[in-house]
Amino acid sequence: MTIIDKTCLFVEKKLAGDGSGHDWWHIFRVWNSAKNIAQQEGANLLIVELAALLHDIADWKFHDGDDSKGPQLAEQFLLQNNIERQVIDPVIDIVATISYKGAGVPTPMKNIEGQVVQDADRLDAIGAMGIARAFAYGGHKNRLMYHPEEKPVLHQSFEEYKKNNGHTINHFYEKLLLLKDRMNTATGKQLAEDRHSFMETYLNQFYREWDGTA
Ligand code: ADP
Ligand code: NI
Secondary structure, three states: OOHHHHHHHHHHHHHOOOOOOOOHHHHHHHHHHHHHHHHHHOOOHHHHHHHHHHOOOOOHHHOOOOOOHHHHHHHHHHHHOOOOHHHHHHHHHHHHHOOOOOOOOOOOOOOHHHHHHHHHHHHOOOHHHHHHHHHHHHHHOOOOOOOOOOOOOOOOOHHHHHHOOOOHHHHHHHOHHHHHHHOOOHHHHHHHHHHHHHHHHHHHHHHHHHHOOO
């Protein structure tokens, strides 16, 4: 069995049953997008694939805000499988730094492999898939879909962003609609365009139906 096959099995088992939009199929889509972008951008495929597969292995949202758990688990798994440090180090660095942390918080990636995986992860947070995941996450957290009087907040720190528990439509303004301009690679930027305009169309229709005018 290849290390990629082993990683798939490990991750699939670990994320089984997740109902928050971080399930295996999110990983599967990110992995596929990441391979596609990596080929266009000439990134190291082994690092990209391992990081894409391991990137949500222990998200802070489900570990009391602890964001060191993911990289730790990823490192442990890779060491057990005798992967060399030259590959482990960039992979765990990507796992540690990939996440969105609020509208006003920059999240730069150190190398092309990180840029590719972050783009792939962000593509799955926008477009049709992103809309589905946002409402799945909101439902999982018992959030309202929308409240016309509660306005979005552009968070200036990760702490503030973590504490937020507003309705799901606000999340579009606090994250999803901002991602297009934060894509790293030319390929990622291009793929984000269609997904972004799909969300704009969706929101227009959402408000028209909310008001009873459509
Ligand atoms: P990242 O991959 O940048 O860490 P997240 O793990 O924060 O992204 O988000 C995973 C999914 O959950 C995304 O599709 C995201 O939009 C959704 N999500 C995160 N926070 C919220 C929220 N407050 N309301 C609705 N959806 C959310
Ligand atoms: Ni993810």
